[in-house]
Amino acid sequence: xxxxxxxxxxxxxxxxxxxVVFFTLVRNNKPMSQxxxxxxxxxxxxxxxxxxxxNAQVSSMDSPEGSKTLVLQKIQDSKGATYSAFVSSxxxxxxxxxxxxxxxxxxxxxIPFNTWSPDNAYVFLKETTPTIDNYLxxxxxxxxxxxxxxxxxxxxxxxxxxxxxTIEDITGWAGPxxxxxxxKLIEEDKKVSFWFELPSQSFIQLGTYFK
Amino acid sequence: xxxxxxxxxxxxxxxxxxxxKHIFVDLATQTLSAYEGDYLFMQTPVSTGLWGxxxxxxxxxxxxxxxxxxxxxxxxxxxxxxxxxYVMFFxxxxxxxxxxxxxxxxxxxxxxxxxxxxxxxxxxxxxxxKLFEWADAPVGQKNGTTITIYDSKSV
Numbered sequence: 147x148x149x150x151x152x153x154x155x156x157x158x159x160x161x162x163x164x165x166v167v168f169f170t171l172v173r174n175n176k177p178m179s180q181x182x183x184x185x186x187x188x189x190x191x192x193x194x195x196x197x198x199x200x201n202a203q204v205s206s207m208d209s210p211e212g213s214k215t216l217v218l219q220k221i222q223d224s225k226g227a228t229y230s231a232f233v234s235s236x237x238x239x240x241x242x243x244x245x246x247x248x249x250x251x252x253x254x255x256x257i258p259f260n261t262w263s264p265d266n267a268y269v270f271l272k273e274t275t276p277t278i279d280n281y282l283x284x285x286x287x288x289x290x291x292x293x294x295x296x297x298x299x300x301x302x303x304x305x306x307x308x309x310x311x312t313i314e315d316i317t318g319w320a321g322p323x324x325x326x327x328x329x330k331l332i333e334e335d336k337k338v339s340f341w342f343e344l345p346s347q348s349f350i351q352l353g354t355y356f357k
Numbered sequence: 358x359x360x361x362x363x364x365x366x367x368x369x370x371x372x373x374x375x376x377x378k379h380i381f382v383d384l385a386t387q388t389l390s391a392y393e394g395d396y397l398f399m400q401t402p403v404s405t406g407l408w409g410x411x412x413x414x415x416x417x418x419x420x421x422x423x424x425x426x427x428x429x430x431x432x433x434x435x436x437x438x439x440x441x442x443y444v445m446f447f448x449x450x451x452x453x454x455x456x457x458x459x460x461x462x463x464x465x466x467x468x469x470x471x472x473x474x475x476x477x478x479x480x481x482x483x484x485x486x487k488l489f490e491w492a493d494a495p496v497g498q499k500n501g502t503t504i505t506i507y508d509s510k511s512v
Binding site for chain 2: 208210211212259260262263264317318319320321326354356357
């Protein structure tokens with residue numbers, strides 16, 4: 147009988163001790179919502195980081211059948227503008243850079259509507275300055291022309307080869323290798339069209355004027 | 358009455374029909390504009406007749422061909438072009454179908470915005486593809502899409 151009492155009292159004692167320990171643990175784990183914001187919030191002084199300001203503009207033109215795209219990116223900062231031109235493809239080929247040039251003057255580059263040659267081998271960009279417009283022809287593969295020339299400057303070639311005329315406009319492509327150059331006589335108001343043939347880099351005077 | 362109902366019936370909150378389709382080609386500006394009612398579907402540079410005259414007036418599309426061969430001219434002007442894409446032949450009472458005028462894609466030159474053709478309306482191939490899908494050929498008693506060719510400088 148004494149043994150039964152001993153066991154009963156032991157069980158009661160163990161239960162009480164367990165209860166006290168459990169209560170203490172639960173109380174200690176309660177969220178201390180009141181003390182979270184009791185400490186003063188430290189003041190953080192913000193030092194602004196100077197981010198260089200620049201303005202990026204992107205223009206593009208698809209090739210005639212839509213398989214490739216010429217992208218011209220202009221990044222303007224306080225020093226001037228940097229132009230990059232890329233050719234991207236609908237296939238998985240990586241984009242090919244065809245042009246990169248920082249400019250520090252008032253030169254503006256743009257993509258004409260007819261920039262792509264019909265076979266997608268060449269593209270041309272228009273370079274506008276306050277005094278004269280120039281036209282730069284690139285291989286869309288990104289490869290240089292012979293003698294490591296990255297692009298052909300049509301104004302330079304025209305002045306050298308056809309000194310009596312000035313270029314009025316380059317409108318587009320008459321064929322895969324033929325760029326249409328509209329020009330006029332310096333001395334008179336006579337207008338003439340030329341083909342600029344890429345492989346020979348020569349100008350061919352035409353009987354038809356391409357208005 | 359049914360046509361009127363169809364014009365204003367919204368599907369999922371979007372009006373599906375905007376009105377009659379009409380294509381305008383201005384020879385002076387070498388520009389094509391395609392409208393569906395007042396909605397401008399497309400405006401793009403084109404090349405019309407340089408070696409041959411593009412007819413003016415109001416026409417309708419009489420057949421659409423995904424691609425066809427075109428040949429003509431003579432001597433130095435002879436041309437023979439296989440697989441001309443997205444061809445939309447047009448005609449009217451004065452310019453019959455047999456004359457072969459059309460709007461079509463162009464793979465042999467890229468000089469749009471300037472006269473460059475033997476009389477057809479040359480378009481950038483991607484533009485011609487979009488117009489080809491949009492424009493209608495005749496179905497039953499219904500005519501194909503109307504095309505008006507004009508010269509804004511002489512109007």
